Amino acid sequence: MKMILLRHAESLGNVDELAYTRIPDHALPLTGRGRQEARAAAPEIARLLDGARPAVYVSPYLRTRETLRLLDIEASCERLVQEPRLREQDWGNLQDPADQEVQKARRNEFGHFFYRLPFGESGADVDDRVAAFLSDLRQRDEAHPDTVLIVSHGLTLRLLCRRLFGWSIELFESLSNPATCEYRVLEEHDGKWSLDRPFAQWRDSPDGETQL
Numbered sequence: 001m002k003m004i005l006l007r008h009a010e011s012l013g014n015v016d017e018l019a020y021t022r023i024p025d026h027a028l029p030l031t032g033r034g035r036q037e038a039r040a041a042a043p044e045i046a047r048l049l050d051g052a053r054p055a056v057y058v059s060p061y062l063r064t065r066e067t068l069r070l071l072d073i074e075a076s077c078e079r080l081v082q083e084p085r086l087r088e089q090d091w092g093n094l095q096d097p098a099d100q101e102v103q104k105a106r107r108n109e110f111g112h113f114f115y116r117l118p119f120g121e122s123g124a125d126v127d128d129r130v131a132a133f134l135s136d137l138r139q140r141d142e143a144h145p146d147t148v149l150i151v152s153h154g155l156t157l158r159l160l161c162r163r164l165f166g167w168s169i170e171l172f173e174s175l176s177n178p179a180t181c182e183y184r185v186l187e188e189h190d191g192k193w194s195l196d197r198p199f200a201q202w203r204d205s206p207d208g209e210t211q212l
Helices: 019-021 032-049 062-071 097-110 123-138 156-164 169-176
Strands: 003-007 054-058 079-082 147-153 184-189 193-194
Touching: 003 032, 003 156, 019 097, 032 062, 032 147, 054 062, 054 097, 062 147, 123 156, 147 156, 156 169, 156 184, 156 193
Parallel strands: 003 147, 054 079, 054 147
Antiparallel strands: 003 184, 184 193
């Protein structure tokens, strides 16, 4: 299996954190620059697909769906599924900007994996739903394409890799999200996965664990 992981293009929330106080997270649109990013990524994604008719799984959030639409590959997909388990971490109620900053600070202190946001999710919650998605993917029927494109969110994609590679929580928390509209390619051979390039690491893993 070949799996292409693509983070959505730049959204309004990436450039204006107060947008979350006015617009639900799932409804945040791409910016003009984000639309340009998605269009610019289209030839590279087509090259990676190399003529294959992929199974595409996309987060139901507006920014991921807009990114996929601008790749202009839907007509060549074998199947296209909006997959809620690949959505962004639920941050709960973000209408109060002061509380938003408090929650971010507490999350940074406590750890991104275990800290559960009030009325929202922890990273561990996202990890659980990513695991359920991967379990279903492993049990795919014979007609399922061997090439998969996933259009999702930074933290969700890192956790998907954490599950596939068995990374520790400490290593996961030391890694940065891919940039907007940045991709990673994973390939499976004889039951083992490989990653085309590592995620940026903002600090060393405490036990020296590496990504590959």
